[in-house]
Amino acid sequence: MTEFDSLRQTRQDYDDVAQAYNDLVRHDDSSTHTLSTAMITAFASLVHAGGSGSEVLDAGCGPGQWTELLVELGVRTYGMDLSPVMVTIASSHRPDLRYEVGSMLDLDVPDQSIAGILAHFSLIHLPPHLLPTVLAKFARAVEINGPLLIGVQIADGAGDEGWVRYDHKASPAYRWTLDAFAAHLREHGFAELARLRIEPLSPSKPPAGYLLARRTSGGP
Numbered sequence: 001m002t003e004f005d006s007l008r009q010t011r012q013d014y015d016d017v018a019q020a021y022n023d024l025v026r027h028d029d030s031s032t033h034t035l036s037t038a039m040i041t042a043f044a045s046l047v048h049a050g051g052s053g054s055e056v057l058d059a060g061c062g063p064g065q066w067t068e069l070l071v072e073l074g075v076r077t078y079g080m081d082l083s084p085v086m087v088t089i090a091s092s093h094r095p096d097l098r099y100e101v102g103s104m105l106d107l108d109v110p111d112q113s114i115a116g117i118l119a120h121f122s123l124i125h126l127p128p129h130l131l132p133t134v135l136a137k138f139a140r141a142v143e144i145n146g147p148l149l150i151g152v153q154i155a156d157g158a159g160d161e162g163w164v165r166y167d168h169k170a171s172p173a174y175r176w177t178l179d180a181f182a183a184h185l186r187e188h189g190f191a192e193l194a195r196l197r198i199e200p201l202s203p204s205k206p207p208a209g210y211l212l213a214r215r216t217s218g219g220p
């Protein structure tokens with residue numbers, strides 16, 4: 001499967017499930033949701049501490065519920081997503097916010113112009129060989145010391161590569177070990193600040209993991 005095929009499939013899959021996904025996430029009152037909110041709130045505090053006032057990017061924002069939280073927390077945020085239907089839904093909730101259709105692989109903004117990036121379970125569909133391309137773009141885009149928060153599903157016991165492919169209910173995806181993902185972040189100039197593992201609510205589901213990092217002055 002080429003890069004183009006893979007992105008086209010992800011876009012189509014999320015266009016198909018966008019309304020159902022929106023209904024699900026907007027009624028989520030689970031403990032997982034509470035912990036996600038805590039991580040995103042910590043991310044927002046780091047953005048405020050940076051003090052530049054530049055915008056934050058919610059990369060792969062889906063229906064925009066976390067974009068909205070960041071805005072409620074006083075962080076200027078715009079959302080971007082591969083799926084036009086997701087972007088339409090996000091805009092319908094908050095027509096006053098900026099949402100764009102686009103791929104993280106094509107992120108094209110001035111160097112160090114973004115105060116921080118949230119990639120909340122949006123890198124999971126990226127074929128692992130494309131992760132360095134996206135992280136290089138993130139590293140160029142984010143200002144020095146700016147935070148990056150990523151959420152992934154954890155692959156306990158993955159082999160040396162640190163990831164496994166699986167059938168996510170929306171679209172094919174990849175689980176990661178947090179160690180392997182953190183190594184990619186380091187290689188691209190992001191220093192880990194904290195990590196969180198959230199145990200699944202059902203034994204058939206994988207744990208969720210968060211890595212909170214900041215852009216260092218070293219690296220690419």
Ligand SMILES: C[S@@+](CC[C@H](N)C(=O)[O-])C[C@H]1O[C@@H](n2cnc3c(N)ncnc32)[C@H](O)[C@@H]1O
Nearest residue numbers: 014060061062081082083102103104120121122
């Ligand atoms: C599991 S959903 C997460 C949505 C939202 N961040 C959330 O936490 O509910 C994954 C989202 O990532 C988007 N996505 C996947 N690959 C992407 C890419 N290369 N560029 C931009 N968005 C992408 C999908 O369209 C989908 O909306």
